[in-house]
Amino acid sequence: MMAFLAESALGVGELLKRSGGMEALVLDPSAAESLEELELALHLARKSFGAKTALAKKLKYEFLLWLTGKTDIKSAMVKSAPKDPGNLLIVLLGGSKAHVLKELEAREKKKALKKNADALRLEEISLSRIKN
Secondary structure, three states: OEEEEEOOOOOHHHHHHOOOOOEEEEEOHHHOOOHHHHHHHHHHHHHHHHOOOOOOOOHHHHHHHHHHOOOOHHHHHHHHOOOEOOEEEEEEEOOOHHHHHHHHHHHHHHOOOOOOOOHHHHHHHHOOOOOO
16 A cells, blocks of 8 residues: 555546555545554455455445445445645555555556757747846
8 A cells, every 4th residue: 555645636536546546535634543443454455355344345445435434335435535736645555565656657657757958948048048
């Protein structure tokens, strides 16, 4: 599991679409105040699946149920929904840190900046402070 605080101009749905198939949740930071809370919720969710007592069909939703103390997914989602796009808690379940970093690196390569700039852009930058 990886968890981090972030901000984004994208909506929650778009962030989840871009998670690349990883089990991801975008939550309000008030949903958990420590990593220990997240780890306990994940442990209990995995234990529920192992004992076949899980209320949800997906690990991320079972995790969310444990984290919020709810028994239905809709109310758990409402309780943990981000209130401010400038303040998000993103939780990635499953996969190792290496897997997540590899996925992020692959995405960055697709969106990487060009090595060489357009000559006119360089000239514009270098002459931008010259007064006419």
